[in-house]
Structure formats: C-alpha cells, structure tokens
Amino acid sequence: MLEMLFMYLQYPFVRYAIIVGVLIALCSSLLGVTLVLKRYSYIGDGLSHVAFGAMSIAAVLNFTNKMIIVLPFTVLAAILLLKNGNNTKVKGDAAIAMISVGALAFGYMLMNVFPVSSNISGDVCSTLFGSTSILTLTKEEVWISGIMSVIVVGIFILFYNRIFAVTFDENFAIAVGTNVKAYNFLVATIIAVIIVLAMNLVGSLLISALVIFPALSAMSVLKSFRAVIVFSAISSVVCALFGIIISILAGTPVGSTIVAADVVLFLACYLLGKVRG
Amino acid sequence: MIVLSAKDLAVGYEGKAVLQNISFEVKAGDYFCIVGENGSGKTTLLRTIVGLIPPISGELKYGDGFTKTAVGYLPQQSDVQRDFPASVFEIVLSGCQNGLNHKFFYSKSQKEMALKNIERMGIVHLARRCYRELSGGQQQRVLLARALCATKQVLILDEPVAGLDPEATEEMYRMIKQLNDEELTIIMISHDIANVKKYANTIFDVNQIPETISVEGGVSTC
Numbered sequence: 001m002l003e004m005l006f007m008y009l010q011y012p013f014v015r016y017a018i019i020v021g022v023l024i025a026l027c028s029s030l031l032g033v034t035l036v037l038k039r040y041s042y043i044g045d046g047l048s049h050v051a052f053g054a055m056s057i058a059a060v061l062n063f064t065n066k067m068i069i070v071l072p073f074t075v076l077a078a079i080l081l082l083k084n085g086n087n088t089k090v091k092g093d094a095a096i097a098m099i100s101v102g103a104l105a106f107g108y109m110l111m112n113v114f115p116v117s118s119n120i121s122g123d124v125c126s127t128l129f130g131s132t133s134i135l136t137l138t139k140e141e142v143w144i145s146g147i148m149s150v151i152v153v154g155i156f157i158l159f160y161n162r163i164f165a166v167t168f169d170e171n172f173a174i175a176v177g178t179n180v181k182a183y184n185f186l187v188a189t190i191i192a193v194i195i196v197l198a199m200n201l202v203g204s205l206l207i208s209a210l211v212i213f214p215a216l217s218a219m220s221v222l223k224s225f226r227a228v229i230v231f232s233a234i235s236s237v238v239c240a241l242f243g244i245i246i247s248i249l250a251g252t253p254v255g256s257t258i259v260a261a262d263v264v265l266f267l268a269c270y271l272l273g274k275v276r277g
Numbered sequence: 278m279i280v281l282s283a284k285d286l287a288v289g290y291e292g293k294a295v296l297q298n299i300s301f302e303v304k305a306g307d308y309f310c311i312v313g314e315n316g317s318g319k320t321t322l323l324r325t326i327v328g329l330i331p332p333i334s335g336e337l338k339y340g341d342g343f344t345k346t347a348v349g350y351l352p353q354q355s356d357v358q359r360d361f362p363a364s365v366f367e368i369v370l371s372g373c374q375n376g377l378n379h380k381f382f383y384s385k386s387q388k389e390m391a392l393k394n395i396e397r398m399g400i401v402h403l404a405r406r407c408y409r410e411l412s413g414g415q416q417q418r419v420l421l422a423r424a425l426c427a428t429k430q431v432l433i434l435d436e437p438v439a440g441l442d443p444e445a446t447e448e449m450y451r452m453i454k455q456l457n458d459e460e461l462t463i464i465m466i467s468h469d470i471a472n473v474k475k476y477a478n479t480i481f482d483v484n485q486i487p488e489t490i491s492v493e494g495g496v497s498t499c
Contacts, residue, residue, distance in 0.1 A: 037357060158381045165371040168361060175327040175350040176375040176427045223407030224364035 001249065008248050013135050016142045017254070018244055023149035024201045025210065025240030025258070027194045029232045030156045032215035033225075034167045034187060043081050044211040046096035047195045048204040050077040053103030053110075055127055055199070060114040067144065071196050077103075078188040129203040129255050137200065145197055152190055159186065164225055201240075202255030210236070213262035220266075220273035235265055278305040279340045280431055280462050281326065286335035288318065288325040294333050295321045301481050303464060305341075305430070308457045310473045311466040313483035319466045320353075322483065323435055326464065347375070349428030351420050353435050358416075359409060365419050366404045369395055372426030387426075394422040398452070414445030421452070432456060434465040438472075450476055 008014045035041055054073035058066035081096060111120055137145075156163070165173050166183045173180050191211075198207045214236035218228040243258030250257075281303040289295040296318035303309045313319045324330050325337065327350050349372070372394070373387040395404050398418040403411060408419060417437060424432055437453065438446040446469075454476050457463050467473050473480060 037361060039357065161371070161377065161381070161383060162374065164363070164367065165374045168358065168363060168368060168371060169352065169355070171324075171327075171329055171352045171355075172350055172372075172423070172427075173374065174329055175348060175352075175433075176372075178374055219362045223362055223410070224405075225362060225367050228362045 004249060005245065013137065014248065016137045016139070017135050018241065020137060020142055020145045021201050021240045021244045021254075021258070022237050023145055024194070024198045025214075025236040026233055027149050027152040028198055028207070028210040029214035029236030030153065030229065031187060031191055031194065032211040032213075032236075033218070033228055033232055034163060035191065036212055036215045036219065037167050040082070041208065041212050042093065042096050043078070044191065044195060044208040046081060046100035047074055047078055047192060048199070048207040049100035049107075050074055050103040051196055051199055052127055052204040053107035055204075056107035056110045059116050059123070060110050062116065067196060070199075071193065074196050075189050075192040078192040079185060082184050082188040127199070127203060128205045129253060135254070141200070145200070148193055148197055152193060155186070155190060159183070160229075163187065168225075202258060206255045206259050209259040209262055210240075213259070213266050214239070217262075217266045217269040220270045221276075236262070239265055279303070280305050280307070281340060281464070282336075282338045284336040284338075286325075286337055287333040288321050288330070289333050290321070290330065292333060296483055296486065298486050299335070299483075301479075303462065303479070305462055306457075306460060307479055308454075308463045308477045309465070309479045309481065310477035311464070311481045311483060312468060312470050312473060313466075314468060317483050319468075319483050320435065323433065323464075323466050327433055347428055347430065349424030349426075349432045351417075351424045351432070351434045351437055353439060354416065354420070361408055363408050364404070365395065365400065365406055365408060365411075366391065368408055368419055369422045369426060372423035375427050391422075391426055394425040397425065398422040412445070414441050414448060417441065417445075417449060418452070425456075428461070430460075431462045431464065434463065436467060437465065438467070438469060446472070 009018075035044060051070055051074045054070040055066055057073075058069040061069070063069055077099060081099070108124060111124060117123060162178065162183055165178060166180055166187075170180055194211070195204075195207050198210055202210055214232035215228070217235055218232035222228045222231055239261040240258050243261040244254055246252065246261070247254045247257040279302055283299050283301050286299040287294040287297040288299070299322065301309075311319050311322060321330070325332050327348060370383055370388060370391040373383055373391060376387055377383070392404075395401055398421055400415065400418050400422065403415060403419070408416065411419065421437070424434075432453075434453065438449050441449060450472055453463060453465070457476075463477075465473075465477070470480075
C-alpha cells in the first residue's frame with residue numbers, strides 16, 4: 001500500500017494535486033466558520049453555480065486561462081449576494097436560488113449550443129464534480145493556487161479580530177464606527193476567490209461541503225472562536241489529504257472522497273459533542 | 278454639558294417616519310430613559326441615535342464625549358449570538374475594536390482593559406467559558422462588559438432586561454445604576470416603566486410626543 005503511494009508520489013501531477021488540495025482545503029475552512037455563523041452557508045453553493053456558468057462562458061470563448069473570466073464574475077455575484085443581507089426586495093434565500101439555478105441552466109445551455117469538445121457530458125461532469133481537473137493541473141495553476149492561498153490566509157490572519165467582531169455583532173460594530181460594509185465586501189471577495197480555486201479540487205457542486213463541514217465539525221466540539229478556526233483548518237487539511245490519498249489508491253473520484261471524509265469527521269465530532277453535552 | 282440633543286427629529290425606515298417631533302436633551306451623567314409600548318418606535322429611535330439608520334429629518338446633535346467611536350452599545354441579542362462558539366474573553370475584547378485604529382491586533386493594554394471590565398461585571402469566573410453556555414443574565418453582563426470596553430462616557434442600552442428573570446433583572450438594574458454613579462451617562466430604552474422610574478432621572482415617553490403619528494405595524498422591537 002505504502003509502496004504504491006510512494007510510486008504515485010513520484011509523478012509531478014500527483015504532488016501538484018496534493019499541494020493544491022491541501023491549500024484549498026485550508027483556505028475554504030477559514031471563512032466557513034464566518035459563513036455558517038452568519039447564516040450564509042447557502043451562499044457558497046449559489047456562488048459555485050455562478051462559477052460554473054462563468055466557466056462555460058470561458059470554455060465557449062476558448063480562453064486558455066479560464067480564471068480571467070470566472071473570478072470577476074464570481075466576485076461580482078458574491079458582492080451582490082452579501083451586500084444587503086435581509087434588506088433587499090428579493091429575500092436573500094430566494095435571490096441565491098434564483099442566481100444559482102439561473103447560472104447553472106445558462107452554463108449548461110451554452111456548453112451544448114457551442115460545444116468545444118465531442119464529450120459534452122464529460123466536460124459538464126468534471127466541472128460539476130471536479131473528477132479529473134485536480135490531476136491535470138499545470139505548474140502555473142499550482143503557482144496561482146499557491147499564491148492565492150497565501151493571500152487568503154494572510155488577509156484572514158491580519159483581519160481576524162475585525163472579522164470576528166463583524167461576525168459576532170454587526171450592529172455593535174457599526175455603532176462603534178467599524179466599517180462593516182468594507183469587511184463584508186472583503187469576506188465576499190475572499191469567498192469568491194476560494195470557490196473559484198476549489199472548483200479544481202472538488203468541482204462546483206461539492207464546494208459548499210468543503211466550506212461548511214469543517215466549520216460545523218469544529219463548532220460542535222469547541223468553545224472559543226480561535227479554537228474553532230484552528231480546528232476547522234486542521235481538520236479540513238487532514239480530510240483533504242486523506243481523501244486525495246484514498247482516491248489515488250482506491251481509484252475513487254477525488255472530490256467526493258474528500259467530502260466523504262469531511263462528512264465522517266463531522267458525524268464523529270457531532271456525536272462527541274452530544275456525548276459531552 | 279450636553280451629550281446628545283434632538284430637535285424636531287423624525288426617525289423611521291426608507292423615508293417613512295415612525296416617530297416625529299422628537300426633541301430632548303441628554304446631559305453628561307444623566308440616566309436617560311426612553312419608554313413606550315412595543316411597536317411605538319423606541320427601538321427605531323435608538324438605532325438612529327447609534328447611527329445604524331439615518332434620521333429622516335430634524336436635528337440630532339452629538340456633544341462632547343459622544344463621538345461615533347466612543348459609544349458603548351448594548352444591542353438586543355440576535356439568534357446568531359445565542360449559539361456562537363466564542364469565549365467570554367474574546368467577546369469582551371471585541372469591544373476594543375474602536376481602539377484598533379489602523380492596527381491589526383489588540384495591544385496588551387487593551388487586553389488588560391477587557392480583563393478589568395470582566396472583573397467590573399463580576400464575571401471573572403466565566404472568562405474562559407463559552408458564551409452560548411451562559412444564562413441570559415450572564416450573557417447580558419458579558420455584552421455590558423464589551424460595551425464598557427468601547428466607551429468612557431456614554432452607554433446606550435437596548436432593552437437590557439428583555440428575557441431576564443426577576444432576579445437577574447434586579448441585578449442588571451443595580452449594575453447599570455452603579456455604572457451611572459461612576460459618572461457614565463446612560464441612555465436606555467425599556468417598556469418596564471415601573472422599574473425605570475426608580476432609577477432614571479429623565480424619562481422620555483415616546484407615546485406622549487405632541488402630534489405623533491405612529492405607523493402601525495411599521496416597527497418591531499425585536
């Protein structure tokens with residue numbers, strides 16, 4: 001078993017997959033806690049569908065670097081969705097549902113009307129479930145993911161105290177003069193970046209799992225915000241590593257194996273939390 | 278010294294006034310209480326005072342010691358907070374956020390201030406505990422300690438005893454009175470007129486404003 005693993009590790013694409021997978025898992029878990037606590041869990045899902053729509057536009061237009069299109073689209077959608085929270089005419093959940101299924105339908109239609117390859121369902125499937133893209137990363141993509149991850153983690157650490165303050169009590173933060181709008185904007189942008197990065201790893205349908213499960217696992221056993229953040233980051237990285245290795249050895253799809261590992265960990269944490277009361 | 282004054286103020290949402298013709302003055306050291314029934318618009322007035330919503334018309338003037346960054350605010354609790362995984366210390370420390378300015382992390386003196394205010398509220402034994410495990414009265418004390426970190430002069434309280442049992446209510450009022458005796462100006466809203474009369478030195482009843490037009494169903498106090 002181990003020998004087989006070492007053999008696989010000699011291939012650069014396997015090493016790339018592991019490096020990028022771990023970085024993405026780390027980033028996605030950090031803001032998951034904020035999203036879950038602010039009742040924004042569903043936004044991750046909505047945004048990933050937007051990213052799918054943008055991805056198909058990029059594919060149809062034959063862009064080699066799809067991120068140029070996908071990133072701005074997703075960031076824009078994130079800002080629109082997080083902007084007003086509950087004060088808009090169209091309520092938050094309805095707006096998310098509208099945008100996400102709209103983008104999904106539009107994306108699939110585009111891919112069918114302007115097919116870029118003969119295997120449309122294969123393309124769609126890998127965009128939705130990320131089945132192979134993690135193993136076909138180029139060196140540049142690894143670098144981009146790496147740099148983006150460092151930026152995301154850096155920003156999160158620097159603004160940790162303010163993100164906590166705004167997550168815990170927006171009204172108090174506004175009253176004492178914190179620029180809450182700016183921080184919501186920052187959070188929205190980072191989430192969009194993470195989702196675009198994570199599309200490579202687990203595909204657009206499974207991204208929310210990567211964002212939400214580590215946070216929920218940590219929240220069911222731990223009692224301080226810092227501990228929750230640290231635990232969710234560690235558990236997310238461990239699950240991603242575990243999932244990638246299993247998928248290599250057992251030949252299962254990467255994305256769903258990682259998510260399965262996250263689900264198992266969550267169940268364990270949930271039970272532990274219940275037992276301890 | 279006048280901390281806050283309103284003149285012909287109208288407050289409400291999206292251009293629709295919920296309360297009009299509001300005029301009052303709050304002096305330094307006052308225990309100023311805004312009373313009124315549920316749905317009378319007192320929460321809207323308070324939200325305007327702390328700057329969460331803009332006034333519709335009229336004048337709201339802040340005096341010395343009541344700048345935007347030096348107010349301690351005790352909002353009503355939201356659902357998000359009730360199951361929030363954070364320690365008491367983390368929450369109280371977040372009251373120092375207006376002192377961060379352009380720095381990223383809290384200084385040693387800010388952490389000491391948070392500890393001091395935890396002591397002041399008599400919750401030292403809870404400092405490491407998780408917020409969501411505390412009783413309603415204990416949670417209010419944590420939020421009060423946080424408000425104290427943010428202010429030196431003015432404390433604004435939104436129904437501080439809502440949902441508390443009689444004993445915790447009594448305790449909360451005693452604590453607020455003590456803070457008032459320590460020279461803090463208190464601005465509070467409440468519908469508990471009986472208790473308020475015992476403590477406050479100025480009472481402003483929003484139901485007794487001349488020519489007030491109350492829009493029914495337009496406001497909620499939660």
